[in-house]
Amino acid sequence: MLDTLITSKTRIKLLTKFFLNPQAKAYLRGLEGTFGKSSNAVRIELNRFEHAGLLNASTEGNRKVYTANTNHPLYPDIHNILCKHLGIDQIINEVTTKLGKIEQVWLSGEFAKGNDCTSIELILVGSAIDCDYLKQLKEKASRLISRTIQLTLFTPEIFAKMKNEIKPTDIFLLWEFRSTHDAL
Known part of the structure; x- marks a missing residue:
């Protein structure tokens, strides 16, 4: 059902990764390997989510690490939608x-x-x-x-x-x- 509303499989995987568990952290290359997608496809979606304020980014060493912005007004709604979808x-x-x-x-x-x-x-x-x-x-x-x-x-x-x-x-x-x- 969710794949009907959101056509990008990478976007759905990112939502699941970050919005199901607020403790989840990941960096670009790790997501690329986990999702089996090109780094460019993952980077584009990460940038969209970061620009929209859905993800926070910080630097750990030489890596840019992403986490869900749990203070975003849509965070609880996205979390609930994922729980229902699953x-x-x-x-x-x-x-x-x-x-x-x-x-x-x-x-x-x-x-x-x-x-x-x-x-x-x-x-x-x-x-x-x-x-x-x-x-x-x-x-x-x-x-x-x-x-x-x-x-x-x-x-x-x-x-x-x-x-x-x-x-x-x-x-x-x-x-x-x-x-x-x-x-x-």
Whole structure:
């Protein structure tokens, strides 16, 4: 669907790279290799996004490094469109409303790094999770979005210990439970 609205495949890949995970950073040659496109094609799109204020650029050594401008007024909208395009919003809705005591849902793997792929990897943090029902939801959601879904379950205690060892660009928090007391 997104490829109907945005005809440039390079542009879609850049949006996915930078707007799915706000921690994503990349430079021209790295993107050229990842996307399998010429450096000129990638450079043109990077310049367009930078000129529009969607990307920030900084210099690290002799490299110009790009990151998403999370302060841009369109950032939340673009992020939400990508989540809907990839089916992540549907997965989260199914999982968090019917599964048990889910505290957090994290995106990991290639999508967390901003790379499009056929498999969505999610980390579920919680307790009292109905594993049989989870398997049914996973299969249903997988058919619904036409992508395979890989799930990893952790208790909050174990995930808290492991999280410090994971690079921020390798995971991205998609959803977190907030009680009514937290909002006050």
